[in-house]
Amino acid sequence: MIKNTANPILGILGVGYFASYFITSLRNGGYEGTIYLSPRNAQTAKRLSEEHRCLIAQNNQDVIDKSDIILISVRPEQLSDLLGQLSFRNDQIVISAVAGKTIDEHFTIADNLPPTLIRMIPVCSIEAGEGVVPIFPSNAEVEKLANYTGTPISFDSEHDFDLALTTSCMNGWLYEFFGTMTDWLEKKGLSQDKARKVILHNIRGATAYALQKDDQKLADITREIATEGTFTLEGLNLLKKQQGFTAWDQALDHVHKKLGE
Numbered sequence: 001m002i003k004n005t006a007n008p009i010l011g012i013l014g015v016g017y018f019a020s021y022f023i024t025s026l027r028n029g030g031y032e033g034t035i036y037l038s039p040r041n042a043q044t045a046k047r048l049s050e051e052h053r054c055l056i057a058q059n060n061q062d063v064i065d066k067s068d069i070i071l072i073s074v075r076p077e078q079l080s081d082l083l084g085q086l087s088f089r090n091d092q093i094v095i096s097a098v099a100g101k102t103i104d105e106h107f108t109i110a111d112n113l114p115p116t117l118i119r120m121i122p123v124c125s126i127e128a129g130e131g132v133v134p135i136f137p138s139n140a141e142v143e144k145l146a147n148y149t150g151t152p153i154s155f156d157s158e159h160d161f162d163l164a165l166t167t168s169c170m171n172g173w174l175y176e177f178f179g180t181m182t183d184w185l186e187k188k189g190l191s192q193d194k195a196r197k198v199i200l201h202n203i204r205g206a207t208a209y210a211l212q213k214d215d216q217k218l219a220d221i222t223r224e225i226a227t228e229g230t231f232t233l234e235g236l237n238l239l240k241k242q243q244g245f246t247a248w249d250q251a252l253d254h255v256h257k258k259l260g261e
Ligand SMILES: NC(=O)C1=CN([C@@H]2O[C@H](COP(=O)(O)OP(=O)(O)OC[C@H]3O[C@@H](n4cnc5c(N)ncnc54)[C@H](OP(=O)(O)O)[C@@H]3O)[C@@H](O)[C@H]2O)C=CC1
Pocket: 013, 014, 015, 016, 017, 018, 019, 038, 040, 041, 060, 073, 074, 075, 076, 078, 081, 082, 097, 098, 099, 100, 121, 122, 123, 124
C-alpha cells in the first residue's frame, strides 16, 4: 500500500524530455509530493531539482527504494538495460510512459516488476495544464496523480489505449497544421504575432465550444455552421474534394499499425 496517499512519493527513472514536461506539469498543477530523480542525466536532473523542487537520488535503485510510485520514462530500446539489475517491492506501483511496449512486453523484458504496472502516456501539452492523459489499466492512485497534469482517461483494454496513443501523434501534427494556416495569414500580410493569435485562439475556441456540447456529434456542429450558401460550406466542400480529411485518416491508420507491430 502507498504510505502517504495524499502525497505519494514519486520516483523517476529516465530523466529526459518526457520527465521534464511531466514534472513541470505536476508542479504547475499543485502536486506537492516528494519527487526523486535518477541521477543519470545529470544536467536535466539538476535543472529539475532547482526549478521544481526534486531530489536527486544516488542511483536507480535508490530512486525505487525511496518511492511509492515509480515512473519509467526511458526510450523503448533502453528499457531492458534499465530494468536488468533493479528490484522493486511488490506493493509499489510502476507507471510506464514507454510508447509501443505492451504490459506483457514489459513483463517479458523484466520479471522483477511488481504486479501493478500501469501505462500512462500524456503528450507535452500537459505542461500547459491541458491534454488527455491516457491510462491503462485503470488505477485510482495513478489517476489522482494524472489529474494534476491534464485530463486522465482510463481505458478498459490495451487496444483502446493504443487508439488514444495514435491520436497523441495527431497532437504533434496539429502544430504543423496550425503553422500552415498561420503562414498563409502572414503571406497575405498579417504580422506574425497577430496571425499566431488569430489561429490559436480560433482553435482554442473551437475545442472549448465542442467540449461544452458533449451531447452533440462533432460533425453536427459543422453542419450547423456550414449551412447552404455559406463560405464555410464552400471551403469545407473544397477540403473534402482535395481529400483534406481522408489524408488524416490515412496517417492515423499508418501510425496505429506501426504501434501494433
Ligand atoms: N518525447 C515525447 O514527447 C514523448 C515520449 N514518450 C516516451 O517517454 C520515453 C522517454 O522519451 P524522451 O523523454 O523523449 O527520451 P529522452 O532520451 O529525452 O529521455 C530518456 C532519458 O532516460 C535516460 N536513461 C536511459 N537509460 C537509463 C538508465 N539505465 N537509467 C537511468 N536513466 C536512463 C536517458 O539518459 P541518456 O541520455 O544518458 O541515455 C535520458 O535522459 C520514451 O519511451 C517515449 O516513448 C511518450 C510520450 C511523448
